[in-house]
Amino acid sequence: xxxxxxxxxxxxxLSKAASVKIPTIRYYEQQELIIATCRSEGNQRLYSEKxxxxxxxxxxxxxxxxxxxxxxxxxxLEQQPSGSCESAHLIAARHLQSVCVRLAQLERxxxxxxxxxxxxxxxxNKRCSVIKALADHxxxxxxxxx
Amino acid sequence: xxxxxxxxxxxxxLSKAASVKIPTIRYYEQQELIIATCRSEGNQRLYSEKxxxxxxxxxxxxxxxxxxxxxxxxxxLEQQPSGSCESAHLIAARHLQSVCVRLAQLERxxxxxxxxxxxxxxxxNKRCSVIKALADHxxxxxxxxx
DNA sequence: CTAATACCTCTAGTAACTAGAGGTTCAAGT
DNA sequence: ACTTGAACCTCTAGTTACTAGAGGTATTAG
Numbered sequence: 001x002x003x004x005x006x007x008x009x010x011x012x013x014l015s016k017a018a019s020v021k022i023p024t025i026r027y028y029e030q031q032e033l034i035i036a037t038c039r040s041e042g043n044q045r046l047y048s049e050k051x052x053x054x055x056x057x058x059x060x061x062x063x064x065x066x067x068x069x070x071x072x073x074x075x076x077l078e079q080q081p082s083g084s085c086e087s088a089h090l091i092a093a094r095h096l097q098s099v100c101v102r103l104a105q106l107e108r109x110x111x112x113x114x115x116x117x118x119x120x121x122x123x124x125n126k127r128c129s130v131i132k133a134l135a136d137h138x139x140x141x142x143x144x145x146x
Numbered sequence: 147x148x149x150x151x152x153x154x155x156x157x158x159x160l161s162k163a164a165s166v167k168i169p170t171i172r173y174y175e176q177q178e179l180i181i182a183t184c185r186s187e188g189n190q191r192l193y194s195e196k197x198x199x200x201x202x203x204x205x206x207x208x209x210x211x212x213x214x215x216x217x218x219x220x221x222x223l224e225q226q227p228s229g230s231c232e233s234a235h236l237i238a239a240r241h242l243q244s245v246c247v248r249l250a251q252l253e254r255x256x257x258x259x260x261x262x263x264x265x266x267x268x269x270x271n272k273r274c275s276v277i278k279a280l281a282d283h284x285x286x287x288x289x290x291x292x
Numbered sequence: 293c294t295a296a297t298a299c300c301t302c303t304a305g306t307a308a309c310t311a312g313a314g315g316t317t318c319a320a321g322t
Numbered sequence: 323a324c325t326t327g328a329a330c331c332t333c334t335a336g337t338t339a340c341t342a343g344a345g346g347t348a349t350t351a352g
Contacts (some may be wrong), residue, residue, distance in 0.1 A: 010318095010329080010330080011329090011330075012328095012329065012330080021309090021310085022329095022330090023309075023310060023311080024308085024309065024310085025165070026331095026332095027308075027309060027310090031308090040317080040318085040330095041317090042316070042317045042318070042330085042331085043316085043317085043330090043331065043332095044317070044318080044329085044330055044331070045330085046314095053281065056281070057280050057281045060281075061278050061280050063256060064255055064259065064280075065255055067307080067308090068307075068308070069307095072274075074277060074280065077274070077277065078274075078277045078281070080159065085274035085275075085276070085277075088274045088276040088277050089263065089274070089276055091276075092259060092262055092263050092264050092276045094261060095259060096256065096259040096263055099252055099255055099256050099259060100256065101253060103249070103253070103256060104246055106248060106249045107244055107249070109210055109211055110242065110245050110246065110249060112210060113210060113238060113241060113245060114242060115240040116238050117235065117238050117239050117242055128223070128224075128231035128234045129231075130220075130231070130234040130235055130237075130238045131220060131223065131224050131231075131234050134203050134206050134207050134210075134220065135199065135202070135203045135206075135224070136309090138222045143324090156298080156299080156349095157298090157320055158297075158298065158299080159293085167340090167341085168298095169340075169341060169342080170339085170340065172300095172301095173339075174314090174339090177339090186299095186300085186349085187348090188300085188347070188348045188349070188350080189299090189300065189347085190300070190346085190348065190349080191299085208339090213338080213339090214333085214338075215338095234334095259326065264293085275332060
Protein backbone atom coordinates (compact mmCIF):
# COMPACT_ATOMS: atom_id res chain seq x y z
CA UNK A 1 0.00 0.00 0.00
CA UNK A 2 2.58 2.53 1.12
CA UNK A 3 5.12 0.53 -0.81
CA UNK A 4 6.80 2.59 -3.49
CA UNK A 5 7.74 1.35 -6.89
CA UNK A 6 9.86 -1.74 -6.37
CA UNK A 7 12.86 -0.17 -7.99
CA UNK A 8 15.85 -2.23 -7.07
CA UNK A 9 19.34 -1.03 -7.83
CA UNK A 10 22.65 -2.70 -8.40
CA UNK A 11 25.59 -2.37 -6.07
CA UNK A 12 27.14 0.12 -8.47
CA UNK A 13 24.15 2.47 -8.28
CA LEU A 14 23.99 2.12 -4.52
CA SER A 15 27.67 2.90 -4.35
CA LYS A 16 27.23 6.11 -6.30
CA ALA A 17 24.09 7.13 -4.46
CA ALA A 18 25.75 6.83 -1.05
CA SER A 19 29.31 7.73 -2.05
CA VAL A 20 30.60 4.48 -0.60
CA LYS A 21 32.93 2.30 -2.63
CA ILE A 22 31.71 -1.07 -3.83
CA PRO A 23 34.28 -3.20 -1.96
CA THR A 24 33.37 -1.28 1.18
CA ILE A 25 29.70 -2.16 0.74
CA ARG A 26 30.64 -5.82 0.36
CA TYR A 27 32.79 -5.50 3.44
CA TYR A 28 29.87 -4.04 5.37
CA GLU A 29 27.76 -6.97 4.26
CA GLN A 30 30.37 -9.35 5.58
CA GLN A 31 30.19 -7.42 8.83
CA GLU A 32 26.42 -7.85 8.77
CA LEU A 33 25.74 -4.14 8.70
CA ILE A 34 23.80 -4.17 5.49
CA ILE A 35 22.35 -6.98 3.39
CA ALA A 36 21.04 -6.81 -0.12
CA THR A 37 17.28 -7.00 -0.44
CA CYS A 38 17.73 -9.93 -2.77
CA ARG A 39 19.91 -11.27 -5.54
CA SER A 40 19.31 -11.39 -9.27
CA GLU A 41 19.03 -14.68 -11.14
CA GLY A 42 22.73 -14.36 -11.80
CA ASN A 43 23.51 -13.82 -8.10
CA GLN A 44 24.10 -10.11 -8.24
CA ARG A 45 23.15 -7.94 -5.28
CA LEU A 46 20.01 -5.81 -5.53
CA TYR A 47 19.14 -3.03 -3.11
CA SER A 48 16.06 -0.98 -2.31
CA GLU A 49 15.67 2.56 -1.04
CA LYS A 50 15.76 1.20 2.49
CA UNK A 51 19.28 -0.09 2.14
CA UNK A 52 20.34 3.20 0.60
CA UNK A 53 19.10 4.98 3.68
CA UNK A 54 20.95 2.64 5.93
CA UNK A 55 24.15 2.96 3.98
CA UNK A 56 23.89 6.74 4.21
CA UNK A 57 23.37 6.41 7.94
CA UNK A 58 26.54 4.31 8.18
CA UNK A 59 28.48 6.68 5.96
CA UNK A 60 27.47 9.69 7.99
CA UNK A 61 28.38 8.02 11.25
CA UNK A 62 31.74 6.90 9.85
CA UNK A 63 32.44 10.42 8.59
CA UNK A 64 31.82 11.60 12.11
CA UNK A 65 34.41 9.13 13.28
CA UNK A 66 32.18 6.57 14.95
CA UNK A 67 33.71 3.11 14.90
CA UNK A 68 31.95 0.30 13.06
CA UNK A 69 31.13 -1.14 16.46
CA UNK A 70 29.44 2.09 17.43
CA UNK A 71 27.60 2.02 14.13
CA UNK A 72 26.48 -1.54 14.78
CA UNK A 73 25.07 -0.49 18.13
CA UNK A 74 23.39 2.59 16.73
CA UNK A 75 21.71 0.51 14.05
CA UNK A 76 20.36 -1.87 16.65
CA LEU A 77 19.05 1.06 18.65
CA GLU A 78 17.51 2.55 15.56
CA GLN A 79 15.51 -0.60 15.01
CA GLN A 80 14.12 -0.72 18.52
CA PRO A 81 10.92 1.23 19.09
CA SER A 82 11.96 3.43 22.01
CA GLY A 83 14.00 3.57 25.18
CA SER A 84 17.02 3.49 22.96
CA CYS A 85 17.58 7.19 23.03
CA GLU A 86 19.66 7.24 26.16
CA SER A 87 22.01 4.65 24.78
CA ALA A 88 22.41 6.53 21.54
CA HIS A 89 23.03 9.69 23.46
CA LEU A 90 25.63 7.88 25.53
CA ILE A 91 27.46 6.62 22.47
CA ALA A 92 27.49 10.06 20.94
CA ALA A 93 28.63 11.71 24.16
CA ARG A 94 31.38 9.16 24.65
CA HIS A 95 32.55 9.75 21.14
CA LEU A 96 32.45 13.51 21.60
CA GLN A 97 34.58 13.07 24.68
CA SER A 98 37.22 11.11 22.80
CA VAL A 99 37.20 13.67 20.00
CA CYS A 100 37.91 16.38 22.55
CA VAL A 101 40.80 14.44 24.03
CA ARG A 102 42.26 13.77 20.62
CA LEU A 103 41.85 17.42 19.73
CA ALA A 104 43.80 18.55 22.77
CA GLN A 105 46.56 16.06 21.98
CA LEU A 106 46.81 17.24 18.43
CA GLU A 107 47.06 20.86 19.57
CA ARG A 108 50.05 19.99 21.68
CA UNK A 109 51.69 18.04 18.89
CA UNK A 110 51.10 20.89 16.52
CA UNK A 111 52.92 23.28 18.84
CA UNK A 112 55.89 21.01 19.22
CA UNK A 113 56.09 20.36 15.51
CA UNK A 114 55.87 24.07 14.81
CA UNK A 115 58.69 24.71 17.19
CA UNK A 116 60.74 22.01 15.55
CA UNK A 117 60.12 23.28 12.06
CA UNK A 118 60.76 26.90 12.90
CA UNK A 119 64.02 25.97 14.59
CA UNK A 120 65.09 24.26 11.43
CA UNK A 121 64.21 27.20 9.31
CA UNK A 122 66.51 29.49 11.19
CA UNK A 123 69.23 26.93 11.63
CA UNK A 124 72.78 28.09 11.30
CA ASN A 125 74.29 25.08 12.93
CA LYS A 126 75.33 22.03 10.98
CA ARG A 127 73.44 19.40 12.97
CA CYS A 128 69.82 19.24 11.95
CA SER A 129 67.54 20.60 14.60
CA VAL A 130 64.58 18.44 13.66
CA ILE A 131 66.64 15.37 14.28
CA LYS A 132 68.16 16.90 17.38
CA ALA A 133 64.73 17.69 18.74
CA LEU A 134 63.66 14.11 18.19
CA ALA A 135 66.79 12.64 19.70
CA ASP A 136 67.04 14.89 22.70
CA HIS A 137 63.72 14.92 24.37
CA UNK A 138 64.92 16.97 27.29
CA UNK A 139 64.06 19.92 25.06
CA UNK A 140 60.60 18.57 24.64
CA UNK A 141 57.76 20.58 26.10
CA UNK A 142 55.00 18.12 25.42
CA UNK A 143 53.27 16.10 28.09
CA UNK A 144 53.87 12.91 26.20
CA UNK A 145 57.44 13.01 27.44
CA UNK A 146 57.36 11.16 30.71
CA UNK B 147 88.85 5.56 24.17
CA UNK B 148 85.63 7.49 24.45
CA UNK B 149 83.88 4.18 24.87
CA UNK B 150 81.96 3.97 28.12
CA UNK B 151 81.65 0.94 30.27
CA UNK B 152 80.38 -1.86 28.09
CA UNK B 153 77.22 -2.24 30.09
CA UNK B 154 74.79 -4.19 28.00
CA UNK B 155 71.18 -4.48 29.01
CA UNK B 156 68.46 -7.00 28.39
CA UNK B 157 65.37 -6.25 26.37
CA UNK B 158 63.43 -5.86 29.60
CA UNK B 159 65.71 -3.09 30.88
CA LEU B 160 65.68 -1.38 27.50
CA SER B 161 61.93 -1.58 27.49
CA LYS B 162 61.67 0.14 30.86
CA ALA B 163 64.32 2.73 30.06
CA ALA B 164 62.56 3.83 26.89
CA SER B 165 58.96 3.15 27.94
CA VAL B 166 58.44 0.93 24.92
CA LYS B 167 56.89 -2.50 25.33
CA ILE B 168 58.99 -5.58 24.69
CA PRO B 169 56.93 -6.98 21.80
CA THR B 170 57.09 -3.56 20.19
CA ILE B 171 60.89 -3.59 20.38
CA ARG B 172 60.95 -6.99 18.73
CA TYR B 173 58.56 -5.68 16.12
CA TYR B 174 60.88 -2.74 15.45
CA GLU B 175 63.72 -5.19 15.02
CA GLN B 176 61.71 -7.09 12.46
CA GLN B 177 61.16 -3.77 10.71
CA GLU B 178 64.92 -3.22 10.83
CA LEU B 179 64.63 -0.05 12.86
CA ILE B 180 66.73 -1.26 15.75
CA ILE B 181 68.97 -4.27 16.16
CA ALA B 182 70.46 -5.63 19.34
CA THR B 183 74.18 -5.00 19.79
CA CYS B 184 74.63 -8.71 20.23
CA ARG B 185 73.07 -11.80 21.72
CA SER B 186 73.90 -13.68 24.90
CA GLU B 187 75.14 -17.28 24.86
CA GLY B 188 71.54 -18.28 25.29
CA ASN B 189 70.42 -16.14 22.33
CA GLN B 190 68.90 -13.31 24.31
CA ARG B 191 69.07 -9.76 22.99
CA LEU B 192 71.59 -7.37 24.53
CA TYR B 193 71.56 -3.63 23.99
CA SER B 194 73.96 -0.75 24.58
CA GLU B 195 73.35 2.89 25.37
CA LYS B 196 73.35 3.60 21.64
CA UNK B 197 70.30 1.46 21.02
CA UNK B 198 68.56 3.08 23.95
CA UNK B 199 69.08 6.46 22.36
CA UNK B 200 67.73 5.24 19.08
CA UNK B 201 64.70 3.69 20.68
CA UNK B 202 63.99 6.96 22.47
CA UNK B 203 64.29 8.75 19.15
CA UNK B 204 61.76 6.36 17.64
CA UNK B 205 59.46 6.66 20.62
CA UNK B 206 59.52 10.42 20.53
CA UNK B 207 58.83 10.53 16.82
CA UNK B 208 55.97 8.05 17.20
CA UNK B 209 54.50 10.09 20.04
CA UNK B 210 54.55 13.04 17.70
CA UNK B 211 52.57 10.99 15.24
CA UNK B 212 55.26 10.31 12.64
CA UNK B 213 54.65 7.07 10.78
CA UNK B 214 57.18 4.28 11.02
CA UNK B 215 58.10 5.06 7.43
CA UNK B 216 58.86 8.62 8.40
CA UNK B 217 60.90 7.32 11.31
CA UNK B 218 62.81 5.03 9.00
CA UNK B 219 63.68 7.96 6.77
CA UNK B 220 64.62 10.17 9.68
CA UNK B 221 66.94 7.51 11.01
CA UNK B 222 68.66 7.23 7.66
CA LEU B 223 69.03 11.00 7.57
CA GLU B 224 70.39 11.01 11.08
CA GLN B 225 73.13 8.64 10.04
CA GLN B 226 74.26 10.70 7.11
CA PRO B 227 76.82 13.39 7.86
CA SER B 228 75.02 16.44 6.46
CA GLY B 229 72.85 17.73 3.67
CA SER B 230 70.09 15.75 5.27
CA CYS B 231 68.60 18.66 7.10
CA GLU B 232 66.34 19.80 4.32
CA SER B 233 64.84 16.36 3.97
CA ALA B 234 64.23 16.12 7.68
CA HIS B 235 62.68 19.54 7.65
CA LEU B 236 60.48 18.49 4.77
CA ILE B 237 59.26 15.43 6.57
CA ALA B 238 58.46 17.43 9.68
CA ALA B 239 56.74 20.17 7.70
CA ARG B 240 54.68 17.65 5.77
CA HIS B 241 53.65 16.02 8.99
CA LEU B 242 52.78 19.37 10.56
CA GLN B 243 50.62 20.07 7.55
CA SER B 244 48.69 16.85 7.96
CA VAL B 245 48.29 17.49 11.67
CA CYS B 246 46.76 20.87 10.87
CA VAL B 247 44.34 19.33 8.40
CA ARG B 248 43.33 16.67 10.87
CA LEU B 249 42.89 19.32 13.54
CA ALA B 250 40.52 21.35 11.41
CA GLN B 251 38.51 18.23 10.59
CA LEU B 252 38.22 17.30 14.21
CA GLU B 253 37.03 20.78 15.10
CA ARG B 254 34.20 20.45 12.63
CA UNK B 255 33.27 17.03 13.89
CA UNK B 256 33.30 18.27 17.43
CA UNK B 257 30.80 20.97 16.56
CA UNK B 258 28.47 18.59 14.84
CA UNK B 259 28.67 16.09 17.66
CA UNK B 260 28.01 18.81 20.19
CA UNK B 261 24.97 19.90 18.29
CA UNK B 262 23.76 16.31 18.14
CA UNK B 263 24.29 15.68 21.81
CA UNK B 264 22.68 18.91 22.94
CA UNK B 265 19.65 18.22 20.76
CA UNK B 266 19.24 14.91 22.46
CA UNK B 267 19.45 16.41 25.89
CA UNK B 268 16.53 18.69 25.32
CA UNK B 269 14.52 16.16 23.40
CA UNK B 270 10.81 16.02 23.99
CA ASN B 271 10.00 14.02 20.94
CA LYS B 272 9.94 10.25 20.93
CA ARG B 273 12.30 9.59 18.04
CA CYS B 274 15.91 9.86 19.09
CA SER B 275 17.58 12.93 17.69
CA VAL B 276 21.05 11.41 17.60
CA ILE B 277 19.80 8.70 15.33
CA LYS B 278 17.74 11.17 13.37
CA ALA B 279 20.75 13.40 12.88
CA LEU B 280 22.71 10.44 11.57
CA ALA B 281 19.95 9.24 9.29
CA ASP B 282 18.96 12.57 7.91
CA HIS B 283 22.04 14.32 6.75
CA UNK B 284 20.16 17.20 5.23
CA UNK B 285 20.40 18.67 8.71
CA UNK B 286 24.11 18.22 8.64
CA UNK B 287 26.26 21.33 8.63
CA UNK B 288 29.61 19.67 8.15
CA UNK B 289 31.58 19.84 4.94
CA UNK B 290 31.92 16.11 4.82
CA UNK B 291 28.35 15.94 3.59
CA UNK B 292 28.60 16.14 -0.15
C1' DC C 293 69.76 -27.15 42.60
C1' DT C 294 65.40 -25.64 41.93
C1' DA C 295 61.78 -22.44 41.11
C1' DA C 296 60.31 -18.15 39.44
C1' DT C 297 60.88 -14.94 36.19
C1' DA C 298 62.41 -13.32 31.85
C1' DC C 299 63.35 -14.42 27.59
C1' DC C 300 62.95 -16.90 22.80
C1' DT C 301 60.30 -17.86 18.04
C1' DC C 302 56.30 -18.20 15.50
C1' DT C 303 51.55 -17.55 14.28
C1' DA C 304 47.43 -15.13 14.29
C1' DG C 305 44.44 -11.26 15.54
C1' DT C 306 43.08 -6.18 15.61
C1' DA C 307 40.31 -1.98 12.46
C1' DA C 308 38.57 -0.79 8.34
C1' DC C 309 39.23 -1.24 4.51
C1' DT C 310 41.93 -1.89 -0.45
C1' DA C 311 43.85 -4.54 -4.28
C1' DG C 312 44.12 -8.31 -7.19
C1' DA C 313 43.18 -12.84 -9.49
C1' DG C 314 40.21 -15.38 -12.06
C1' DG C 315 35.68 -16.10 -13.47
C1' DT C 316 30.39 -14.84 -14.50
C1' DT C 317 26.42 -11.86 -15.78
C1' DC C 318 24.23 -8.11 -17.72
C1' DA C 319 22.80 -4.59 -21.20
C1' DA C 320 23.29 -2.69 -25.55
C1' DG C 321 24.20 -2.82 -30.25
C1' DT C 322 24.29 -5.35 -34.62
C1' DA D 323 20.69 -14.53 -31.84
C1' DC D 324 25.18 -13.10 -30.95
C1' DT D 325 28.91 -10.54 -29.33
C1' DT D 326 31.40 -7.33 -26.74
C1' DG D 327 32.55 -4.65 -22.83
C1' DA D 328 31.35 -3.08 -18.50
C1' DA D 329 29.86 -4.43 -14.23
C1' DC D 330 29.46 -7.93 -11.22
C1' DC D 331 30.85 -12.30 -8.38
C1' DT D 332 34.03 -14.87 -4.69
C1' DC D 333 38.18 -15.49 -2.44
C1' DT D 334 42.67 -14.39 -0.74
C1' DA D 335 46.10 -11.43 0.78
C1' DG D 336 47.99 -6.80 1.94
C1' DT D 337 47.90 -2.39 4.67
C1' DT D 338 49.61 -0.04 9.77
C1' DA D 339 51.52 -0.63 14.07
C1' DC D 340 51.13 -3.29 17.08
C1' DT D 341 49.17 -7.01 20.67
C1' DA D 342 48.18 -11.69 22.35
C1' DG D 343 49.06 -16.37 22.80
C1' DA D 344 51.28 -20.98 22.45
C1' DG D 345 54.96 -23.68 23.53
C1' DG D 346 59.62 -23.80 24.80
C1' DT D 347 64.49 -22.12 26.74
C1' DA D 348 67.70 -19.01 29.75
C1' DT D 349 68.87 -16.67 33.58
C1' DT D 350 69.00 -15.62 38.34
C1' DA D 351 67.91 -15.58 43.31
C1' DG D 352 67.66 -18.23 47.21
